Amino acid sequence: MKAFNFLLKDTKGKSNTMVLDKGQGYQTTKDMLEITGDYFNLLKYGWGTSTLYKRDIIKDKNELYHQYDIKTYPGGTLFEIANKQDKIDEYLQEADKLGFNAIEISDGSTYISLEKRQEAITKVKEQGFYLLTEVGKKDLKKDSELKSEDRVKLIQTDLDNKSDLVIVEARESGKNIGIFDEKGNIKEDDFETINKNIPQNKILWEAPQKNQQIDLILKLGADVNLGNINVNDIISLETLRRGLRGDTLGKV
Amino acid sequence: MKAFNFLLKDTKGKSNTMVLDKGQGYQTTKDMLEITGDYFNLLKYGWGTSTLYKRDIIKDKNELYHQYDIKTYPGGTLFEIANKQDKIDEYLQEADKLGFNAIEISDGSTYISLEKRQEAITKVKEQGFYLLTEVGKKDLKKDSELKSEDRVKLIQTDLDNKSDLVIVEARESGKNIGIFDEKGNIKEDDFETINKNIPQNKILWEAPQKNQQIDLILKLGADVNLGNINVNDIISLETLRRGLRGDTLGKV
Amino acid sequence: MKAFNFLLKDTKGKSNTMVLDKGQGYQTTKDMLEITGDYFNLLKYGWGTSTLYKRDIIKDKNELYHQYDIKTYPGGTLFEIANKQDKIDEYLQEADKLGFNAIEISDGSTYISLEKRQEAITKVKEQGFYLLTEVGKKDLKKDSELKSEDRVKLIQTDLDNKSDLVIVEARESGKNIGIFDEKGNIKEDDFETINKNIPQNKILWEAPQKNQQIDLILKLGADVNLGNINVNDIISLETLRRGLRGDTLGKV
Numbered sequence: 001m002k003a004f005n006f007l008l009k010d011t012k013g014k015s016n017t018m019v020l021d022k023g024q025g026y027q028t029t030k031d032m033l034e035i036t037g038d039y040f041n042l043l044k045y046g047w048g049t050s051t052l053y054k055r056d057i058i059k060d061k062n063e064l065y066h067q068y069d070i071k072t073y074p075g076g077t078l079f080e081i082a083n084k085q086d087k088i089d090e091y092l093q094e095a096d097k098l099g100f101n102a103i104e105i106s107d108g109s110t111y112i113s114l115e116k117r118q119e120a121i122t123k124v125k126e127q128g129f130y131l132l133t134e135v136g137k138k139d140l141k142k143d144s145e146l147k148s149e150d151r152v153k154l155i156q157t158d159l160d161n162k163s164d165l166v167i168v169e170a171r172e173s174g175k176n177i178g179i180f181d182e183k184g185n186i187k188e189d190d191f192e193t194i195n196k197n198i199p200q201n202k203i204l205w206e207a208p209q210k211n212q213q214i215d216l217i218l219k220l221g222a223d224v225n226l227g228n229i230n231v232n233d234i235i236s237l238e239t240l241r242r243g244l245r246g247d248t249l250g251k252v
Numbered sequence: 253m254k255a256f257n258f259l260l261k262d263t264k265g266k267s268n269t270m271v272l273d274k275g276q277g278y279q280t281t282k283d284m285l286e287i288t289g290d291y292f293n294l295l296k297y298g299w300g301t302s303t304l305y306k307r308d309i310i311k312d313k314n315e316l317y318h319q320y321d322i323k324t325y326p327g328g329t330l331f332e333i334a335n336k337q338d339k340i341d342e343y344l345q346e347a348d349k350l351g352f353n354a355i356e357i358s359d360g361s362t363y364i365s366l367e368k369r370q371e372a373i374t375k376v377k378e379q380g381f382y383l384l385t386e387v388g389k390k391d392l393k394k395d396s397e398l399k400s401e402d403r404v405k406l407i408q409t410d411l412d413n414k415s416d417l418v419i420v421e422a423r424e425s426g427k428n429i430g431i432f433d434e435k436g437n438i439k440e441d442d443f444e445t446i447n448k449n450i451p452q453n454k455i456l457w458e459a460p461q462k463n464q465q466i467d468l469i470l471k472l473g474a475d476v477n478l479g480n481i482n483v484n485d486i487i488s489l490e491t492l493r494r495g496l497r498g499d500t501l502g503k504v
Numbered sequence: 505m506k507a508f509n510f511l512l513k514d515t516k517g518k519s520n521t522m523v524l525d526k527g528q529g530y531q532t533t534k535d536m537l538e539i540t541g542d543y544f545n546l547l548k549y550g551w552g553t554s555t556l557y558k559r560d561i562i563k564d565k566n567e568l569y570h571q572y573d574i575k576t577y578p579g580g581t582l583f584e585i586a587n588k589q590d591k592i593d594e595y596l597q598e599a600d601k602l603g604f605n606a607i608e609i610s611d612g613s614t615y616i617s618l619e620k621r622q623e624a625i626t627k628v629k630e631q632g633f634y635l636l637t638e639v640g641k642k643d644l645k646k647d648s649e650l651k652s653e654d655r656v657k658l659i660q661t662d663l664d665n666k667s668d669l670v671i672v673e674a675r676e677s678g679k680n681i682g683i684f685d686e687k688g689n690i691k692e693d694d695f696e697t698i699n700k701n702i703p704q705n706k707i708l709w710e711a712p713q714k715n716q717q718i719d720l721i722l723k724l725g726a727d728v729n730l731g732n733i734n735v736n737d738i739i740s741l742e743t744l745r746r747g748l749r750g751d752t753l754g755k756v
Contacts (some may be wrong), residue, residue, distance in 0.1 A: 002303060004334075004350075022739055023539050023738065028280060032280070035275050047748060071447045082508075109750040236274055236298070244301075246361040255554050429727060457715050487553050488526055501613045501614070
């Protein structure tokens, strides 16, 4: 039973919360999960960080997360590196061996043709992975050239191709990228173009900053899908979703 | 014995240092306390985070902190939620069962009448808790409408009512709130109005940023009461208090 | 064997990476090292933090780091405090007893004559410590009065005196100090004056911010010496060095 449970309304969160692991130790992760394990369901080993682990440690970490029904996957950048080297099959095989049960497909740092993207999506789904695809460029200049209409079109194509969830890129910083301006505030027009055209449960918004999490919760509700959450902010985010912090108290 | 002890003058800190726990794991906390346990005496489980813990874990964490003579309490926001639901008695009973030995009363996010506030203060003191009350609004606009004179009056009333320590609100960010401007710098007039009217040992200044800690130490001395200290900054703050960091070396 | 090893080119890093420890617990450090231990070789207990440890704990932490061939040393500020009290001999003796195998000599917060500096350098080297010396003032105003030419001259003198590595100061913040402007961006002229006059393998650039690490890697190559790395950013930095993150992918 949870502490002070008489103060809380019963909630059945159906939202997705994706946490960013930048290389946290095994015991620290285990210890963290005893408190946070019920409050997120997707875990990304950021960009190419997975390659710096010994195989045993990453296997153990994946198992640990799975005990809490948290799906794990390597960052989309690693997929891009494998794709550039024409080693997608080896990549998926190794991911499977290491215990990852989800895959992210992105083209944030490299060019990938639509045909190639679709092919990869099909392959990942056939092999039984949960699939996230990402829309957006990591280079701020290139990202700013992407129109919201283009993002919508790509999201729709990915969903037609059976992507389980489409991520709107915001990186670890959340500034000057995707729907966020240089201060990290939401650009309303860009946000609305995506929001009105895509079913909410199919979008995961990367929102690393607290004010971004608050804004999206107040706009779209407590169950909005949020990602790139820092390991130290998991509990904070859950309190925001439940109206247990000043910013959302009485508003969700 | 401490390392390099011949370099230090003997200090008998009488100051209060309040640390903000945003949901840190049990083992990580235990491990942290072996190094930091001598350097703070108050621990706040931020806002409503306590409700996301299993009861056993929060009991164990409270016990751990008490072993180092650190008083623990749930954030003032949780008190406000209990008050809104007319469940203050249940709240205090549960807090006691879970091993909290301090309580914070605040009205940062909701309206509470002065009578109600006084009534709650009396109740908390009667039940033997250490009592902190807080002055300030979490909403930046509402907070900016609070004049320093009003803050002083409320602080004095709380102290007359036997609050042990009054907190000047600055949130986790320390920006655009209380005595701090939008960059986190001290607003001299607002600071002075409080400082000259209230005994220093009765005020705890929330000061999450390093420059705020430095400024208050240089203004009020090494023993100034400081709060909302990040778990990773406890040692840094203690070095600032003792002149062991460039910013205060030779000045305290 | 490392995960996804078929995606990586073989690298033999000869670079120095210096990590800043602000008071991390023993078990947390041990756990962290299982993932990060291969990716840095110098560890600084920031400024005077060493004096807040019990002697046993700091000995144990030093041993732990040494198991990964990581050299450890107390921050330069502690050297300055010892120097001010005329206790350099005691300082070096205690450092040795506690298991430190490197020493930093700096004058960031106090005035030390060139003769005194040289004398200390000689003493430290004679006793077999690895020696880092630092150039720069912690006070932003004083630091801004230091011309790049003066920095170069001091660096050259230190190297003539057999300092193993010279640190260019940037503090924990990396703003408005040394080669960085108030936003943390590189000041090209100041950077170039140092860079063109000193062999790259003899300089360690403090670069706590991600954008600083990227800029220096893109300017000077993957093997540039970088310092004041946050314990949570060790893996991130290594991915930047290896082109495993969007910012340097295909560029290193």
